[in-house]
Amino acid sequence: MLEAGYCKKYQFWLKNRYGGYQRCLRGLGTDSRSSELSVLTGGFMRVSAIETPRKPQAIVPGDRSIEIMTSREQVPKKSKSNKPATSLTDIGEGAVASAPVPPTITFPLELSKHIVGRVFLEGTCLQGARVEVWNFDNSKLANATVTGTRWIYSRKWDAGDKHFKVVQFVAGVPSAPSPQREFRVTVGRCAPLIKSPVDGQSFKEGLIRISGTCWTEAMEIQVLSHDNSQLGIATMQPKSGTWYFDYSFDVGSGIKHIKVRQIIPGETSDTSGMVEFRVTK
Known part of the structure; x- marks a missing residue:
């Protein structure tokens, strides 16, 4: 570091003896601060300590408190989150979500x-x-x-x-x-109808009567589950246009679905609208 005290000590004497030195310095095109220090001290600089800097440093005369940093500080890297993903959008935050297969x-x-x-x-x-x-x-x-x-x-x-x-x-x-x-x-084409049970009705487990209406020309009434698998053949009342079917439903999932279709001479009708009911203990 430079002792700037010598500048202050001889500043007044040198200014009187070498008047106009600032104009000369500007005319030389040199750094006014460093040249001014050389003139003020008569060309001598007192050095209290000599250090070999790792990189060149800018020195400002008269201010011992200023230090210009020449090394770049290392910015700590942001660590990835170890938090498990709770949605697919979390993947971008460093957590990997394993998506289940589609149902x-x-x-x-x-x-x-x-x-x-x-x-x-x-x-x-x-x-x-x-x-x-x-x-x-x-x-x-x-x-x-x-x-x-x-x-x-x-x-x-x-x-x-x-x-x-x-x-x-x-x-x-x-x-x-x-x-x-x-x-x-x-819209169903010539389909029979279910009158009982009505949609949303509940029954105790056991034998349940399903009944409805059909064409008088019908030859057969098929009672079906939701997937068109056949539960059985209904009993038709002769020439009355009515039918019934008794079936024992267990509790199972609790929710049951039925529909019916009729066989008439030469063709099979569409199925009726499906009815949903619940079976409980």
Whole structure:
């Protein structure tokens, strides 16, 4: 460091003796501060200590408190988060989310036809998953009911082409949507009707009578489950246009679905609208 005290000590004497030295310095085109110090001290500089700097340093005469840093400080790197991802958007924060596989749709079948009224949807999912039913535009339609690795959902639909997909959430992490399923809802053609049970009714487990009306020309009334599997053949009252079917339902999942169709000479009718009821203990 330079002792600047000598500048102050001889400043007055030198100024009188070498008047106009500042004009000379400007004329030489040299650094006015360092040259001024040399003139003020008579060309001598007292050095109290000599240090070999790692890099050149700028020295400001007369100010011992200023130090100009020449080394760059190391900025600590931001560490990645070890926090487990709770959604797919967390991947960008350093946490990797493992998305579950999409759930499957087993019913209704692709491009299948259903009668105006209740249509039953079902499929498989992972154990412990939460399943949502989505519209074609990825908006949420409803929450499905999950039992083990099976999900179900039913609702009444009006006529038209319908599209849906399903997504499952495991520990808060969503899967990709399942492939879209399309089905058509139409007005039934010469279908029989179910009068009992009515939609949403509850029964105790055991024998339950299902009844309704049909064409008097009907040769047979088939009672079907939601997936068109046959539960049995109904008993028809001769020329009365009525039928009934007794069936013992166990508790199972608790929710049951039935529909019927009739065989008339030369053709089979569409199925009736589906009825949903609950069986309890």
